[in-house]
Amino acid sequence: MADISLSASRRWKKPPLIKSRQLRWGLGLGFAIYLTLAFGTTEIDWGRVAEGVPRGARFLAGFFPPDFVSRWDAIVDGIAESLWMTVISTVVGIALSIPVGLGAARNLAPKPVYYFCRAILAVSRSFQEIIIAIFCVKLFGFGPFAGFVTLSFATIGFYGKLLAEDIEDMDPVQAEAVRATGAGWFQWLNYAVQPQVLPRMIGLGLYRLDINFRESAVVGIVGAGGIGATLTTAFDRYEFDSAAAILLVIIAIVMAVEYTSGYVRKWVQ
Amino acid sequence: MPVSERAGTKVWQRRERGKQLSIWACYLVGTAIFVYCWNLVSEKTIWMFVWDAPTQAGDLATRMVPPDWAYIDKLWKAIWDTLNIATLGTIMAIVMAVPVAFCAARNTTPSRTVLRPIALFIIVSSRSINSLIWALMLVTILGPGVFAGIIAIALRSIGFCAKLLYEAIEEIDESQVEAVRATGASGPQVLAYGVVPQIMPAFAGISVFRWDINIRESTVLGLVGAGGIGLQLNASINNLAWTQVSLILLVIIATVVLSEWVSARIRHAII
Amino acid sequence: MLRLQNLEKRYRTGDLALKGVDLEVPDGQIMALIGPSGAGKSTLIRCTNRLVEPTGGKVWLNDMELTGLGAGALRRARRSMGMIFQEYALVERLSVMENVLSGRLGYVGFWRSYFRRFPQSDIDEAFRLLGRVGLDHMVDKRADELSGGQRQRVGICRALAQNPELLLVDEPTASLDPKTSRQIMRLICELCKERKLSAIVNIHDVMLAQMFAERIVGLKLGEIVYDGPPDGLTAEVLTEIYGEEDWEATIRKVDDEDGEAEESLAESLHDDHRAVVLDRNLIIGN
Numbered sequence: 001m002a003d004i005s006l007s008a009s010r011r012w013k014k015p016p017l018i019k020s021r022q023l024r025w026g027l028g029l030g031f032a033i034y035l036t037l038a039f040g041t042t043e044i045d046w047g048r049v050a051e052g053v054p055r056g057a058r059f060l061a062g063f064f065p066p067d068f069v070s071r072w073d074a075i076v077d078g079i080a081e082s083l084w085m086t087v088i089s090t091v092v093g094i095a096l097s098i099p100v101g102l103g104a105a106r107n108l109a110p111k112p113v114y115y116f117c118r119a120i121l122a123v124s125r126s127f128q129e130i131i132i133a134i135f136c137v138k139l140f141g142f143g144p145f146a147g148f149v150t151l152s153f154a155t156i157g158f159y160g161k162l163l164a165e166d167i168e169d170m171d172p173v174q175a176e177a178v179r180a181t182g183a184g185w186f187q188w189l190n191y192a193v194q195p196q197v198l199p200r201m202i203g204l205g206l207y208r209l210d211i212n213f214r215e216s217a218v219v220g221i222v223g224a225g226g227i228g229a230t231l232t233t234a235f236d237r238y239e240f241d242s243a244a245a246i247l248l249v250i251i252a253i254v255m256a257v258e259y260t261s262g263y264v265r266k267w268v269q
Numbered sequence: 270m271p272v273s274e275r276a277g278t279k280v281w282q283r284r285e286r287g288k289q290l291s292i293w294a295c296y297l298v299g300t301a302i303f304v305y306c307w308n309l310v311s312e313k314t315i316w317m318f319v320w321d322a323p324t325q326a327g328d329l330a331t332r333m334v335p336p337d338w339a340y341i342d343k344l345w346k347a348i349w350d351t352l353n354i355a356t357l358g359t360i361m362a363i364v365m366a367v368p369v370a371f372c373a374a375r376n377t378t379p380s381r382t383v384l385r386p387i388a389l390f391i392i393v394s395s396r397s398i399n400s401l402i403w404a405l406m407l408v409t410i411l412g413p414g415v416f417a418g419i420i421a422i423a424l425r426s427i428g429f430c431a432k433l434l435y436e437a438i439e440e441i442d443e444s445q446v447e448a449v450r451a452t453g454a455s456g457p458q459v460l461a462y463g464v465v466p467q468i469m470p471a472f473a474g475i476s477v478f479r480w481d482i483n484i485r486e487s488t489v490l491g492l493v494g495a496g497g498i499g500l501q502l503n504a505s506i507n508n509l510a511w512t513q514v515s516l517i518l519l520v521i522i523a524t525v526v527l528s529e530w531v532s533a534r535i536r537h538a539i540i
Numbered sequence: 541m542l543r544l545q546n547l548e549k550r551y552r553t554g555d556l557a558l559k560g561v562d563l564e565v566p567d568g569q570i571m572a573l574i575g576p577s578g579a580g581k582s583t584l585i586r587c588t589n590r591l592v593e594p595t596g597g598k599v600w601l602n603d604m605e606l607t608g609l610g611a612g613a614l615r616r617a618r619r620s621m622g623m624i625f626q627e628y629a630l631v632e633r634l635s636v637m638e639n640v641l642s643g644r645l646g647y648v649g650f651w652r653s654y655f656r657r658f659p660q661s662d663i664d665e666a667f668r669l670l671g672r673v674g675l676d677h678m679v680d681k682r683a684d685e686l687s688g689g690q691r692q693r694v695g696i697c698r699a700l701a702q703n704p705e706l707l708l709v710d711e712p713t714a715s716l717d718p719k720t721s722r723q724i725m726r727l728i729c730e731l732c733k734e735r736k737l738s739a740i741v742n743i744h745d746v747m748l749a750q751m752f753a754e755r756i757v758g759l760k761l762g763e764i765v766y767d768g769p770p771d772g773l774t775a776e777v778l779t780e781i782y783g784e785e786d787w788e789a790t791i792r793k794v795d796d797e798d799g800e801a802e803e804s805l806a807e808s809l810h811d812d813h814r815a816v817v818l819d820r821n822l823i824i825g826n
Binding site (some may be wrong): 143173178181191199 | 589591613616617618619621623626627630631632633634638642643644645646650653654695698702708766795
């Protein structure tokens with residue numbers, strides 16, 4: 001108090017986000033060290049990059065104008081294949097993820113089942129679609145079936161985890177009330193759990209449809225069918241104008257799917 | 270109304286007849302689409318391979334154990350590269366995403382007719398094209414290596430970060446902004462005092478969340494030559510060195526689980 | 541008749557919530573369970589139908605011992621114990637009718653309940669119950685569109701749809717305003733009388749307990765410290781249950797308000813009807 005009365009004006013500084021001075025400086029310093037190390041050990045061939053600029057310009061020039069015509073049949077085929085793959089893998093993936101998701105909800109499943117299902121989810125989520133696709137192509141041969149298995153497996157990880165989290169977040173009192181009526185386990189799921197999680201899960205299902213379409217454009221790179229295969233072929237043959245056309249078609253479809261799913265989600269809730 | 274009178278007693282059905290019928294119709298159409306798609310895919314499938322798959326899988330599994338633990342010595346550099354691709358890519362993406370997000374948000378955009386559509390187009394194209402395709406193109410332009418990976422991750426993440434960020438900006442409490450504007454603050458001051466404090470938690474959360482996703486994505490960029498552990502994976506698969514492959518897969522799981530844990534901790538600390 | 545014998549519950553944290561409670565509730569009796577927060581009231585109710593597993597002692601419902609039952613038999617036993625909850629505990633995204641019919645789940649098979657094809661007799665009963673509590677015009681409203689008092693009435697219908705012998709009522713009025721609280725308590729008591737049910741009503745409000753219950757049991761730290769008629773609740777007894785406080789006001793107030801308590805249920809329901817009509821007019825007006 002004495003300070004204040006003595007000094008004519010009091011200094012004020014915005015209090016820092018992290019209170020402890022040591023931690024604050026430590027974090028800053030650690031970050032700086034990391035950045036120097038990261039840049040230091042990253043081998044960037046600036047000569048090659050500089051060379052890349054005119055190359056990139058040529059590359060971009062090759063994109064214009066996009067050529068929809070000369071590969072049109074291949075594009076239509078690829079897109080159609082991607083769409084079928086997307087639809088069936090989303091349906092099958094969600095169907096499979098429901099039991100896994102139920103098993104991975106802590107408030108539903110006994111411990112051993114819980115750990116087992118969580119392990120499935122962790123494995124499915126850790127690997128990018130493309131890694132799974134490599135193995136699927138090895139097992140099932142080239143073509144959309146490998147893509148279908150890949151996307152279904154990836155859907156399990158995504159959808160199962162969110163379902164499990166949603167079930168864990170549900171209102172336990174409502175669930176208890178239905179249990180108290182003497183309902184069986186499946187009846188309990190149907191009356192207490194399903195109404196609480198369904199609206200969000202429909203939204204997420206549509207979102208996953210959207211993701212699966214995007215991913216179907218990628219799994220083709222390793223031979224699992226779909227528009228990705230067409231795209232890789234275009235790149236390999238240096239037909240950049242066709243590649244540009246394919247990318248534009250992908251963007252257009254993704255936008256269409258996104259708007260539709262947004263609309264449907266609003267309608268559901 | 271689902272309640273109707275029939276022979277003097279009130280009858281209750283879950284839905285009205287028309288609504289129930291339309292729901293059944295939706296189910297029917299859905300099933301038909303599914304069956305149709307299934308047929309098309311099945312036509313392009315060589316079922317012999319599919320039936321053979323379980324034996325193949327068993328065969329592969331026996332060849333993959335035990336993992337070649339000694340190979341880990343050659344992986345440290347690749348893991349480090351993978352982390353760098355994800356982290357540096359995320360940082361670059363965030364730096365670029367912030368202006369894009371402010372241009373795309375309805376309430377902060379400087380120009381609705383010109384800048385906002387451009388910003389939205391940037392967001393959509395960045396989000397629609399997978400980082401692997403970005404990498405494919407960048408490797409052609411910049412040559413193979415970590416740098417192409419960083420740029421690919423950055424380009425891919427701009428859309429994601431900018432989209433979530435501009436949604437957060439659009440959801441802010443306008444009355445707070447108004448209050449700051451009422452003090453006579455200039456445009457940038459309004460942003461700094463009225464908008465930024467409100468979106469800071471969302472911003473931090475989005476960055477960490479994207480970093481977590483990017484770790485996952487950077488593990489595969491090497492498949493098209495853009496550096497990181499994917500490069501080793503590709504080489505081992507091509508050499509049919511399955512014991513190395515299984516080790517790499519284990520390393521990937523460990524990295525991803527660890528990064529997920531870190532990101533969950535950080536997000537928890539922020540919120 | 542419900543009989544608890546040396547009932548004990550120790551939570552995994554080590555807290556002993558019930559220390560060997562012995563209690564007998566004869567048929568047709570409305571018993572109020574009072575006591576401070578953490579006394580074990582809620583645990584006692586939940587141990588009775590084994591939503592919480594008791595760690596010791598026995599629960600007898602008529603001649604059946606509940607603690608030893610397997611999953612299927614327990615479900616059948618739960619049918620005869622209706623439960624009413626503090627926060628109503630309706631499934632919010634289901635309609636009023638579906639909530640009431642969920643009381644029949646123990647009686648119908650899975651597929652019937654899945655397709656909502658309940659026997660017509662169940663539906664008649666549900667309409668009758670909803671009519672009795674004055675909600676038959678709201679059958680197809682979703683539960684989260686109702687007010688607190690209306691939700692609690694749906695909760696009562698759900699419990700009664702089970703055709704129970706015993707009602708377990710857990711803080712029915714905790715989230716309601718004083719007037720609605722009284723209406724709800726009165727409704728529960730009237731329905732118990734009509735159907736000759738016994739009830740354990742776990743309640744915070746000493747005044748309400750005295751007003752409506754025939755017998756009061758005071759619980760403190762998992763033990764019964766009072767068991768007797770409502771007018772036996774003297775200042776000393778309340779001090780024993782809740783601790784030192786000026787209790788005279790609470791006790792006298794009850795005497796004052798006894799006369800008012802005669803306000804009829806029909807009238808209060810009538811009020812609600814009016815409110816609904818008003819709501820509708822507003823909606824149409826807009």
